[in-house]
Amino acid sequence: MTELAAARAYYDTVAEEYAARVPGLFEQDVLGRAMLGAFAEEVRTDGDLPVADLGCGPGHVTAHLDALGLRAHGVDVSPRMVDIARRRHPDLRFEAGAMDALGLPDGELGGIVAWWSILHTPPELLPSLFTEFRRVLAPGGRLLLGFHAGNGEPYTGQKRAGGVTYAIHLLSPDQVGRQLERAGFTVTARLTVRM
Numbered sequence: 001m002t003e004l005a006a007a008r009a010y011y012d013t014v015a016e017e018y019a020a021r022v023p024g025l026f027e028q029d030v031l032g033r034a035m036l037g038a039f040a041e042e043v044r045t046d047g048d049l050p051v052a053d054l055g056c057g058p059g060h061v062t063a064h065l066d067a068l069g070l071r072a073h074g075v076d077v078s079p080r081m082v083d084i085a086r087r088r089h090p091d092l093r094f095e096a097g098a099m100d101a102l103g104l105p106d107g108e109l110g111g112i113v114a115w116w117s118i119l120h121t122p123p124e125l126l127p128s129l130f131t132e133f134r135r136v137l138a139p140g141g142r143l144l145l146g147f148h149a150g151n152g153e154p155y156t157g158q159k160r161a162g163g164v165t166y167a168i169h170l171l172s173p174d175q176v177g178r179q180l181e182r183a184g185f186t187v188t189a190r191l192t193v194r195m
């Protein structure tokens, strides 16, 4: 099973429980919401192009971006997550899909948010993922990533549900920064939070 298939199977299994728990935690995440607020302000200032929330889960971050005045839509590999997002936020657009194959024209987006969702991509595939992000962003388009910091090692408390064991990769912020720069991004801000 590929890691993408494992992510889909895992999140399909836990979708309802995740949706009952995580949006409430997001409401308490003052620092995370501060970064999203700055991102939204920058995208609006740049010209207000559409924004994609990649790995959107049950859609609470997409809804937050919408409330911040952005034209945001969500994409998630888990159809169950997408169903929940559509049910909770019927006025917003959510699609099932993989973030490394977005099927969007070049330069379509003013911003991408991948909030706790690149941590399931094998680290060796991140350079090509960032190249795809750069492709679909307009020149100067903004990218905001949220991930668990580490050094590329798998998270020891691996997740298991529905017969699927599935890895979380702890990513080095320095290495992610270098990969982003190689893909054509300029890293302008970084927030490290002790949890």
Ligand SMILES: C[S@@+](CC[C@H](N)C(=O)[O-])C[C@H]1O[C@@H](n2cnc3c(N)ncnc32)[C@H](O)[C@@H]1O
Residues within 6 Å of the ligand: 004, 007, 008, 011, 022, 054, 055, 056, 057, 058, 061, 075, 076, 077, 078, 081, 097, 098, 099, 100, 114, 115, 116, 117, 120, 121
């Ligand atoms: C930890 S959850 C984060 C959800 C939401 N962004 C949040 O902040 O709560 C990770 C989400 O990313 C999705 N995901 C993981 N890999 C993906 C990929 N390659 N393409 C699209 N979605 C992906 C999973 O299905 C899951 O819903």
